[in-house]
Amino acid sequence: MxxxxxxxxxxxxxxxxxxxxxxxxxxxxxxxxxxxxxxxxxxxxxxxxxxxxxxxxxxxxxxxxxxxxxxxxxxxxxxxxxxxxxxxxxxSKEVYQNLLKRINQLGNKFGSSKKNKKRVLIEFVSANPTGFLHVGHLRNAAVGDSISRILSFSGYEVTNEYYLNDYGGQIKLLGESLQSRVYKILGVDKEMPEGGYQGEYLVDLAKILTTKKEKRFLLKSEIKYFSSVATDYFTKEIKKDLEPLNISFDSWFSEKKDIHESRYLDKVKRLLDSKNGIYFQDNAEWIKTSEFGDDKDWVIKKSDGNSTYFMNDIAYHQNKFEREFDLIVNVWGADHHSHISRLKASMNLLSNQTEKLLFVLIQFVRLVRDNKDVSMSKRSGTYTTIKDLLKEFDSDLVRFLMISRSSDTHFDFDFDKCKSNSEENPVFYIQYANARINSILKKSPLDKWNFKNVLLLNEDKEINLIKRLLNFTEIVSESAENLAPHKIAFYLQELASEFHAYYKSTKVLVEDDKILNGRLILLSSIKIVLINGLNLLGVSSPDKM
RNA sequence: GCGCCUGUAGCUCAGUUGGAUUAGAGUGCCAGAUUACGGAUCUGGAGGUCGAGGGUUCGAAUCCUUCCAGGCGCGCCA
CATH class of the missing domain: 3.30.1360.70 (Arginyl tRNA synthetase N-terminal domain)
Structure with a gap:
């Protein structure tokens, strides 16, 4: 400011x-x-x-x-x-000192911007409803949600959306796998389909199903039934997994309902056709992405008559554009980076303004335990779900760590180093600063504050702290512009560190009421910024710990 | 082979979109601090050819280029 x-x-x-x-x-x-x-x-x-x-x-x-x-x-x-x-x-010092009043007046709005009437759609997580969320989805979830909070704090009207991939070959396979598990429990022989979902969690679901539904009914049911039972179940589980992380969505976009059953796909196909963007070859339909910025064309309708995943994605994004957002943010795993150019090309073909379409690519997290990589050991049973991880670490720590590096760097999550009481726990350090301030504020004998007393905050440490606090505004807008929540994490660590040092060197609860008052105002300002910042990361700020 | 990401202190990472003799933080290592408001804290020290070479200019960790190393992706799978 x-x-x-x-x-x-x-x-x-x-x-x-x-x-x-x-x-x-x-x-x-x-x-x-x-x-x-x-x-x-x-x-x-x-x-x-x-x-x-x-x-x-x-x-x-x-x-x-x-x-x-x-x-x-x-x-x-x-x-x-x-x-x-x-x-x-x-x-001048005075300018700084007097700004403390503004921080206190603004309170939880300090650092935020006025509503700018721009609407943002941010899509993240979007894991297939074929299992529980695992650690791979976690970074995406934490980054996406923090970006959403930051943008909304910065004045945007934000919609969080989850794209539910509840249609297609994989879902059919899921249904077949569940059916096979159910039949087995019912004593009927039925082979697991090739490449089917082997996970134990489907056995659990099958057990639940057999106790709820009658055998005759189950044996008569089609694959579609099992598919929809399974996707409904996992969708609910995914919501449950996200709950303790404080992550929720405003909108669940169902591929099945909103793209296929609604015939929206056909509409987009006709639109593509009207732009002369489709041609036939080898018994399939292709989109002319190479003419719009990508290096080759892609199949959108397979020779078996089904549309490809890519076609569905085009339709989905056309839908996003039709909903007239000013900004469309996709938080994607880095393994999807090649989709960016072809999707952009397709959107260009449909003559949309692709500059509205932004991508955040999330690099993979490597899980490390005992100096060994455990992230890939699905087979050995150490496959880590979010449920598992949250048994060992609290949500605050997990969320903080997941956003604490810029998303395009690979990142090691080391279990041993992240034990809650270890010194590698940066969340504690920040939360502790807030708790300390809170305890001092409670002990203060002053029942009334006079903001003129800020003029007594003359020490370099105090002025520097005020400068740091004012810097928060900049940090927020930078991280909004760059869709980079890690900037806030670093800022908060620095602020906490500066506070701890100040705390050590300067006694706050002094006899002189005026000096005491000045320092309390400073502390309360620090508290405001710590809480506002942690909020943007989805991390709590307890008064006591 | 092609495309994208990454390479900065022993380790994990920042580096304000090209800025200022000395490139920062945490951790680890070494040495210290408490008759104060929460010691889960604080202070100091050692530790770097910013992967390598070349270029652009007043000025480069940052931009361009070549090379080296690691990760990911290159389906009528999703």
Missing amino acids: LQKDIIKKIENYLNKEKEFVNLDFSKLSLFTPKNIAHGDFSTNFALIIASELKINPNELANKITSTLLKRKDKFFDKIEVAKPGFINFTI
């Missing part, structure tokens, strides 16, 4: 001088320098303009700065030029 004020002030100052009126202020941006000695904010404005006009950047910076100094008010403490042409600004 400070940056905008500063830029405005600079523009206002310079606009009053004839020689600067023509400057392109859209190039004026601020950054916070790494080195504290360089002030609170810097701009490379002079460097950029000078290189365009081919003049000496240092001279330009000097000219600009002397103009700024002529007009500067109490807002700025210092404005200086540094080689080769940076202009550095130091803001």
